[in-house]
Amino acid sequence: MSRPGFVLEVDDRTPPLLVHNGEGFLLERFPLGTRVVYPPEALPAVRDVEEAIQNALLNPIDSEPLPELLRPGMRLTIAFDDISLPLPPMKKPDIRQRVIEAVLTMAADAGVDDVELISANALHRRLTANELRDIVGERVFRSFYPDGKLYNFDAEDAANLTHLGQTKHGEDVEISKRAAESDLLVYVNVNLVAMDGGHKSTSIGLASYKSLKHHHNSHTMIHSRSFMDHKASKMHHSAWRMGEVLTQHVKVFQIETTLNNDIFGGPLEFLQKREWEWSIKDQASMLSAKRGLALAPAKMRRKIFQDVRANYGLTGINAGAIEPVHEKTIEAVHRQHLVEVQGQSDVAIMGVPFVGPYNVNSVMNPILAACMGLGYYFNSYRGNPIVRKDGAVILYHPVDYEFSQLHHPSYVDFFEEVLSESTDPATIEAKFEKQYAEDPWYIHLYRTSNAYHGVHPFYMWYWISHALDHCGDIVWVGANRKTVERMGFRSASTLQDALEMVSHSVGRSPSITYLHNPPHLLADVR
Template sequence: MSRPGFVLEVDERTPPLLIHQGEGFRLENLPLGSKVIYGPDPLPGIRDVNAAIRHALLHPHGMEPLPELLRPGMKLTIAFDDISLPLPQMQTPDIRQRILEHVLELAARKGVNDVELVAANALHRRMTPSELKRAVGERVFRAFFPEHLRNHDAEDKDNMVHLGKTDHGEDVELNKRAMESDLLVYVNINLTPMSGGPKSVSVGLAGYNSLRHHHNSHVLKHSRSFNDPPNSAMHHSYNRMADLLGGHVKVFTIETSVNSESFPSAMGFLNKREWEWNLKDQASYLAVKRANEMLPTKMRRKVWQSQYAPYKMTGINAGAPSEVHPLTMAKVHEQQRVEVNGQADIGVFGVPFICPYNVNSIMNPILVTSMGLGYQFNMYLNKPIVRQGGVGIFYHPMPNEFHPVHHPSYIDFFEEVLAETTDPAQLEAKYEKQFATDEWYIHLYRNSYAYHGVHPFYMWYWASHAMDHLGDVIFVGADRKTAARLGFRTATTLGDALEMAKHTVGSSPEISYLHMPPLTLADVR
């Protein structure tokens, strides 16, 4: 068994603690008495992954074995999670490749000829041919691309179908090919409790008409947290949509979970607790940090994006989504959950180099906000690690830098929308529809590799709960002008940030540092 997570109280013996800050990291001395929340050690992986896949397909939960669902003349669609999962990207062979090869072999044996593979990218950017090839493997890529392996296109009106409305009036409009198939197989990688289950199809194969119902400032503000689905308004909407689409298509889901081995051996010290670093780890830290600081920005970014994670699979289950997902969630919780007693006055978060929307790209200021105040702040069950009205201290340099191909609407959002207001509800009411229906943004989404025009709004809404909950937000080491545009304050050092926080939480605050990555889910009591 792996060691469970725990909460360390900083004392005189505690070494400096590693904190991520974009494409870099630092060692920081936290004040005495601070709490440091560490996740469990990596779980052991499945020894024979191929055998586990075969077993899952032949012994599914709540459905017939996959071969019994396949027949000649049927229409089969296989959808799979896009490049936003997992993070960092996994070493090859990708688990999607392994599963797809097994499913396609069974389909071929059963004489199924009408097969389409779809990357479930919703309003994310299209995956490039090389990215698709890396995910599905060369054999599948060569056999199906480009005619029968493609990205979902939410703006292809001829290939979207409106299935109806939920009892809450939510439109359910999804990929027509998938919805009209005799069987839809979904291949998932579950990295956090937010993903998988009802989210996979109802989000991954949806368009703006559906997504607007749960990707909005009100729903995200009341998803507390979106990694705690029973308390997430967003997941309540997913569930209603999944119930409706279940009456139109049979879904055979294959869900997987990974352990927390997020960094390769050359950067193995990032997977360890600091007081357990040996001489080799200490030397690696110094060498990597020195080399990292010497590299030009583009080269440094390329190096970080090339750090493929040596994840091991901890779970592979297949069958009916409602029966499979609880099994997946149990494994995710086993890997990430740690109990924390009480909330702090100040929460400390190191924002890393990667988020779901800058793979092979740039983490622009909007994505820094989404990652820090969205994903990381929401890595909790029951209650945030910071009390209502407390202070969030985040580490990231936050340069004013955008990828012009991937994030064109983000640039306009930053320069025009945030110049007028940072209030999620106000900018949603005034500008969202304009960006969502802009013909140029739609053209770039469909024909280039751009995120949909509305996407920066969703990323801003992602931070709605934290913005509503926190009394102050301070970024350590951030570009002052960029942070000011976002409505945040900056500090040069942690000491400066703590001094600034006194005006909100007093001179003797309780401090909690959520030590991640690897991903850690704080169960706050």
Template sequence: MARPGFVLTVDDRTPPLLVSEGDGVRLQPFPKGAEVVYPPDTAGRRVDAAAAVAASLAEGLDGAPLADRLRPGIRLTVTVGALEQPAARGVDVRQHVVEQVLQLAATAGVDDVVVLAANGIGPRPTEEQLLEVLGERVVRSFSADGRLRTHDALDREQLTEVAPGVELDARLADSDLVVDVSCGTGGSDVGADLVGSLSSLDTQRRLHRALRLDRVVPTAGAEVEGEGAAMVRSAVEALPLVSVRAVLDQVVHPPSLEFLGRREWEWRIRERATWFGLRRLLEVAPDRARRSVLQAAPDQGVLAVAAGSPAAVSAWSAGRAAGAERVEVKGQADVLVCGVPHRTPINPGTAVDPLVAAWSVLGRTLGATTGAPVVRPGGAVIAFHPLAPTFSARVHPSSADFFVDVLSTTTDPEQMTEQEARFAADEWYTSLYRRQHAWAGVLPFQLWADVRAGAEQVGDVIWVGADRASAERMGFRAASTLADALEIASDSVGRSPRIRYLHTPPHLVADVQEA
């Protein structure tokens, strides 16, 4: 049964609370009086995915069914995004959407169809991933003659300008209809997601910076459009676009560990025994084995599906997210405590390295609010992660070089322009992105820009259990325990701070109201 999120005040009866720390997890006692924000439990709201997809395609948010836009002779492109989202057990909702769109196209006599994996500057999906997301029938039918392909942000022959300064995959501009398919647990600006995941590297870099500045330096008045929003709008208006978005529930742990997503006092005796076994396993298992356990696919379900214009679907998605992720809290805290999830959009199947950990906390969790930040300006952020300088040479090949060579000279993103240009043009990083399954070389620069934007909102950033050298390299501080971290933070927040712990994953959005 679905349950709303809530805020718990720690007292003498509160057990130690679960804290994720990347490739590990712990039970952590919290000081009496600390606030613990639990996300909503949405598992009880699931719908039949195939039926929900069919209904959304038959009656879009804008009124017209998709079938009315299909006719013989048109060029149809189906883009598949959210590739960082793990495939569902059984049939993935994206497979349902793609298969039903292709069936409608076949019925209408549409022959020119391409399925395009929208990976942006992220790794090219492997054949196994494509089979998990799209199913064998689509992959086998469309791969044989090149009608299933992956976007390449560096392939100049496959890129074209669709609006001033906005280059996208040329297939989009050549299409009479583009159906964009995505899924996720919360709200999404589907237009921005599409542009970011199907643009040239130069466009993606400009868009990332512009959207970040739109958030950090809001324009004066709601009627004034930021540069990032203008780029997205101009691109979307240039395309014959229909968006299909599926909202998923908040189940993020594999079936054997689903109890980790419940409140700690609800754990049964058998689950407590499983917890002790898990802790022992994580202590002795090698890194890959730990990740295979913690990042195993969850039994995630579909809450709703909608189709329509990008603006309509984005608004609908935001409304659905209000019930799926939003939790109301009173006032801003002096100290924000948070963990680092085992799996983020940046590291499926790989380690949570220091850059990904910092981005998860300061670039993602800290910014997940409806308005006012969850922690006051000048407050402290305390996060749990070892910050071991271990990077995936296969998936994040440029991150280790960035961490060692760039951060040793400066932590100011504005002073990294030349290094970013060099990484963007590096032949080795380019080859790994285009020929293997790696992120483009600019990834760490974009992560770090988000990290610094978040860090500038607060005073101290302290990592519990972290490698001190790694923390210092990033301009942060390290502590052995939560008590030590609070002692370090006391210089700026005092001896009796208001402490708030965001109990994630699952992801939540804090709706900060006046105290």
């Protein structure tokens, strides 16, 4: 029986607590009275995954069973989430592979032979052949990739985009032409956190910049409270309106899966446990890993973490009409992640780990570190932020000046050119976004290499708009001072120094809450 998440109050008996710190971690002693929010333990996994998949496809919600939607001569498109989910990547076989194989088996039985598979990467980078293979499996890869029937979505291929219309708010809905002209679009989702899935899958994952700019902008992001609650997120409101237009033109069969919190195993299993419950073996593993990572060269350290594969177990799968399916999905996600927290704090503390959605098999550059901490983790709440208005956020991450020229070329220029003039999201958007979005070299790299779209760093900066607007002070512990200053933040050597630096706004005896994740949690702040 898995135990729920809970809130610990630090006292004299509390041991040093683990904090994620980029490609490493440390042990920190928190001030007495600090609230520590621990995630729930991993829920039991579905015992028979194949049976669960079959049951979902044959007994969908508000839809005919999948076999009844399939017929000879039809055009079938299967779209799926890209490598930004789940985090870290899961051990093989990927749940998307198992679902896609089941869908393809039913399609073959029905005599469907016009089938294409699309990685719904929007303005994310193109997946490599090996990355596609890891998601869909060897058999599907060999059957479809050589003939060009398994591929990455290209948001800049004008000839293969279709404009479906506008929402009542004047938002353009422009998606993959293949998906738009299909008799059936099957979407295979991995709902790792509450932000994922629903209409966001199709209306964002298969959309062009012309569509995405309507909700990936500073105004929408600053009013999304939070991204983890689609009913309170302006970004999701826009995606839902677009989804209404999309589903008027395209028949969508949505398949959503949910995973448990069983992330770390083997020598990193201690990361799954509460510190006072570490065995002698866990303590030895922690000390060995901590010392080894501290001594390892940067490339080796990165490879160690990039090779981490999570033990995720499937907790649920639902299929059918998008909205009722997503409601079931959110219920399952909340069962795994939700932790009730009473009231806000003056200070929130978060450790930023080694991986985020946009640095899988790559580098977490300063913009992505900020996005992970102030975008994803700050927004990991329902109801109210964990920190009060004008309170302080303290984050742990080295924030090294390091960028991947392959994956994030426009990020380098954004950091040097844009942030040197302003860190205000609205100012940045008005002055620079169009230039980067339409830059032919960035577009070329996005379409032909493995680079994120030129506008992508802007979206990551907009992602932190809510935190920038809400917080009075943001300090990074142990970070590169020049790097964080360029982003408008401050750096401290220790937690005590950071608390001293923010004391002018929160006082010398502030209330403090530390979000102890990953594994993932969602603070239900009452």
